[in-house]
Amino acid sequence: MSKPVYGKNAVQSRNVEKISSPIWALVVAFIVFLVWTPFQVGVFNGQQIDFEKPVYVSALLSGLMLLVWMGLYFNKFKLEEQRDLLAVASLLLPITYALSLFGAASHYMAMNLLLIQSMYIAIFIIALYLLKQKQVNLVIQNAVLAVAYFIVGFGLLNWLGSSKFAGTLVGWFSNTVRDGKYLDAVMTDSNGLRLTSIFQYANTYAAFLMAFLFVAVFALVRSKKWYGTLTHGFMLVPIIVSLLLTLSRGGLVMLPVVFILLLLFLKPAQQILWIIHIAISGLAALLVTNPLTTLGLELNTSFTSGAALKAWAYLLGASAIVAALGWAVQRYVAPWLEAKLSGMSSRKFSGLWLPLVSIVLVGIAAFLLIGTSVRSVLPDNIETRLENINFKQHSVLERFTFYKDALKVVKDYPILGAGGGGWASLYEHYQNNPYTSRQAHNFFLQYLIEVGIVGFIVFMGFIGYIFYKYIRSYVKREKDEFDNGFFFLIIALSILVHSLLDFNLSYAFMGILVFLGLAGMAAVMDSKPLRRGWSKPGLRIGYLAVLTIGTIYLVFMSISYIGSSNDAMKAKKLIGVSQSYEEIKTPLVDALKDRPFHPESAIYLSSMDQQVFSQTQDEQYLEEAYSVISRALKDEPYNKDLLKQLVGYYDLKGQSDLALGVYLDNADKFVWDIDWYETIISRSQALANAASAQKDEAKKQEYLTSGFDAYKHVVDGVEHLKTLPPEQLQGRPFSITPNIALNIGRMQLLAGENDAAAATLKLGFNDNYTDIVNSTTLWDTNWYSALISRSYELAQQAFTQKNDDSKQLNLKIGLEAYRQVTTDLQGQAIPSAITLNAGRIQFMAGQTQVAAATLKLGLSEDYTDATNREIARWYLAAQQKANTALDQDVYNKLIAADPAEIEKITEIASTSFQE
Structure with a gap:
């Protein structure tokens, strides 16, 4: 038996090793997975039926690929070097998520994160061994770059008004296309339009762009072919423009940080080349960003072919110029720099000077763009974002608050953590003020919350070891090997550094990129031989057995969850179109069979059972509702909607004291x-x-x-x-x-x-109610009548002005006032003015059946009375709106009194007060 080969000879041996057809088939499947995933798997942060299935399908595909890998590498896999031990150690990451299930705040989200972590490790192990082979490594690098460039182009298509065309490109395999357009590829928030491409979150797209800006520069400098140089140079302007269009302050802040860190890995000549290419492309991008911003805003409002052509001319023209200049720099400047600085490269600390100078230059640039009027050369929206970069800016203060609150969670869940999704489940319990953020905006803190100190140490040890081994040994390796690893280091480092400020790794695709990056670094790290004890057949077989069992579990669990998710989605669709209780119930029961803790399915079924009980008074429906909710709450005790369903159960049972007890x-x-x-x-x-x-x-x-x-x-x-x-x-x-x-x-x-x-x-109460709350006769019937009347008037006014918040506020006042006055007047006649206004308020609030019942109580036989006619009018309109049978007797009497009431009834019934 020949001895294993390590070190430089091992590299050469791998490079000449013939790659079999099955391996190539696995490579193709791996690349297809990388292409498919970003358009399917978005952020997963809560009860989202629409987004859970792609996660399960991705976990299934990764598990199947891992089974194929085990079949192909069963005889090749040996515990002979540190790299092999790293593959073994990677299993500890999903194991820590499995352990966190014991104290999980949400079993549903914890199981989802366990599947996602298992998928990451499957990707890591497969990539670790595929990327050891140089030919495969280069193929996967090119595939990753192609996907990244497509995502950039896809985003710009949406920004420049071609959203329908962009949707057509991916609609045949993406579940995120609605009405022919990719959902929120360009989204609006308080800052205006922001480019998000496939991510639907601008800051994460900025992290992605930052990573691949540096990857593109690296690929440009490394490329030996003219067409490679031109291609990568051409993409620099679109990437930088896209980064600016995200309006991400975090992206702009972290960009120079990551850039300087990456410069530390390069020789002086390469550092200068990177700076030249970034400077040229950055200047060109700044020159065209202003018109591209203006035209993009215009095109997203109203598309015109002239504006679109003009925008593309700016973008493509600038890109072509930068590509040509990049080729010229590489063709003429790069060899000269290499020759001039070859001696300097061998000197100790020679690579530190330019990063230090870059820090100064970045500081000057930051001062000019943030502290002076130089930023006025930028578009207004970008200028405003830069102007607001400071430590007292609200998003910075909010993040500090998140971090402090996150540490409170860690204090209560220190060892094994609160399980996957722990922050999303618990943050309302620990928050310092009433913000809404189901993400802690710091990946490392969020990871610490989920798996505790034990899991965090495992994770940091895992990635720290890979970075340490790569950094420690990169200078000793062959140039090609280092370059191949550096490609992946850029990706992992960029995303992880930016994740200090945001939740990028809550996007499964970003997590896949990070673990692919870690695998790429590990594939070329200095991997020393292990002691002979590790090479025993029993250990190898034991590891593969554990991996096989875990993978099979992953596969079958994913299949089960896919089926449950399909049933839940079927029920959700049926709720909108079917009136059949049994038809809707069947898929919900099937969905809960495998996942009794699935929140949305439990809520749907319980809500239906409670509605049927209200109609039939059959106790079996109410007991089923209780059984479903109480079972789900065992695993989801922090789910607010489940708790409200439990309150509904107690209300229907007439146990108001127990309902209050839930609150x-x-x-x-x-x-x-x-x-x-x-x-x-x-x-x-x-x-x-x-x-x-x-x-x-x-x-x-x-x-x-x-x-x-x-x-x-x-x-x-x-x-x-x-x-x-x-x-x-x-x-x-x-x-x-x-x-x-x-x-x-x-x-x-x-x-x-x-x-x-x-x-x-x-x-x-606000000033609109000043005269009422200052009344000397509070709390009597006339006072309540005035309060209810005022609340209706203000709600109607707010509806006309399309102020939904004000409308809802005033409706709530009217509803509460009516509840109180009816309590006071039990057994007594309610004034018709109160009945009319209360019924109208209930109608506007969408409670049409309740409104009909309220208004009916106020009707009299006197249809010559204007108030009685108005009560009848709203009463019939409420019945029509609720699709219930009209009270024909009231209708005949009202029309007999005034035939014009027909149009008035129709007008009220056709008005949509709900936005």
């Missing part, structure tokens, strides 16, 4: 959810009022206490928000709302605190 028991999970605390206060007031009517003083005090405690939490929260830095946004609304003021005021009346009740009322 009270889970209040600490949602400390800044004002709706949660508003509901606690509202329900406490209703139960306290009922206990008072029943002369149950103990219960009355219990409910008053729960309401007042919730109110104190809100008041304390409002005071805390005043301590935030003025530049930091508080996040979601959190204040003493009108409904809180109404209910706390009523509770204070029950407690005999009349003056406090009047004072509280004034805290919750």
Whole structure:
């Protein structure tokens, strides 16, 4: 038996080794996977039926490829060198995610992240051994570059108005194309239009562009063929322009950081070449970004072929010029630099001078662009983003808050972590203020939360070892081997560094790129022989057995989850088109068979059962709803929608005290959810009022206490928000709302605190209600009538002005006021003015059946009365809107009184008050 070959001879041996057809078939499958994945698998951060299936399909495909790899490499795989041991150690990463399941805050998300991590390791192991072969390595590099260049072109097609054409290119295999367009390839936020390409999130696209800008420069400098030089040079301007169009401050901040880090790996001549190419392409990109921004904004509003041609002329012209200049630099300047600086390259620390100079130059450039009027040469939207780069900017302050809150989670889940998706499940429990962010905006902190200290040490040790071995040995390796590894280092380093500020690795494709990068580095690292003990057949077979069992589990789990996801999607589609309970229920039951913890399926089925119970009063439906929800909550205790379904169950059972108990028991999970605390206060007031009517003083005090405690939490929260830095946004609304003021005021009346009740009322209402809350006759029927009337008028006005927030606020006031006045008037006639306005408010709120029932109570036989006719008009319109049978008797009497009412009824019924 021949001895294994290591070191330089091993490299030569691998390079001349003939690659078999099955290996090439695996390479092709691997490349197809890399092409397919970015257009299928987006960010996964919660209950998203539409996005979960591609994750499961990707996990399945990676598992199948790994099984094929094991078949091809079964005899070749030996535990003979450190690289082989790295393949063994990689299994620890998904194992740490499996261990985190024991304390997972969300079993659903933890299982999804376990599958994703398993997919990453499958990709790592396959790539680790494929990339050892130089020919395959180059093929995969070119494939990765081709995919990246296509993504850049795809994004620019969307920016320059050709979204339909771009959608056609990928629509046949992507599930993210809607109405012929890729979803949010160009998206709008508070900063205006931002380019996102396939990522639907501008900052992650910026991280991707940063990585492949440097890869393109590297490929340009390395290329020996004229067409390679021209191709990579041509792509520099589109990449930089795209980066600017993302409006990502994090991308602009991290770009020079990564650039300087990469320069440290290069010899002086290469450093100068990189700087030249970046400078030329950057200047050209800046010259055309302004017109491309203006034209892009125009084309996304209204497409014209003239504007599109003009934009493409700018872009392609600048790209062609830069490509030609890049070729000239490589053809004439590069050899001269190599000759002049060859002696300098051998000197110690010679590679440090240019990075140090670059730091100074970057500092000067940053000062000019951020601190002076030089930035005015940029488009207005980019200029504004640069102007706002500072440590007091709200997004920076928010990130610091995320990081502090993340450490609170780590403190409570220190060893094994909170499981995959731990931050998304728990952040509302730990947050300092009411922001909304299902991502911690720092990959490393988020990873620490998910797998705890044990898993974090494993992960950091894994990637740290690869970087250490690569960096330590790169100077000793053959140039081609180093270059092949450096290609992958650029990708991994760029994405990981940018992930200090964002959640790039929540995108499965970005995670795949990082683990592919790690594999590429490991494939060329200095891999020393292991001691003979590692080469025992038992260890090799044992590792392959564990890998086989784990992979088979991954495959079957993925197949099971794909089936469950298909059933859930089928049910979701049926809900929109079918009225058959059994037809919709069947796929939901099938979906929950394999995943009883699947939140959306459990919510759909429970909601249906509760609706059927409301119609039939058959207890079996209500018990099934309880069974489904209680089972799901065992694995998803932080799921707010599941908890609300449980509340609905108790309400239907007439157990209002238990429904309030759900809110009270889970209040600490949602400390800044004002709706949660508003509901606690509202329900406490209703139960306290009922206990008072029943002369149950103990219960009355219990409910008053729960309401007042919730109110104190809100008041304390409002005071805390005043301590935030003025530049930091508080996040979601959190204040003493009108409904809180109404209910706390009523509770204070029950407690005999009349003056406090009047004072509280004034805290919750804006100036539109000043005269009402300052009334000397609070809380009587006439006062409530005026309040309900005002809320309807303001809601109608807000609807006309298309101010949905104001409309919803005023509708809520009217609904709560009506609930309170009906409680006060139990057994007594409700004034017709209150009935009319309450019914109209319910109609506007989308509660058409409830509105019909309310309005019916206010009808009289006098159709000569204008108010009665209006009640009848809205009553019939509500029935028509709810698709229920019209009250023919009322209809005949109303039309007999005024035939013009037919058009008025139709007009009301056809108005959509819901946006």
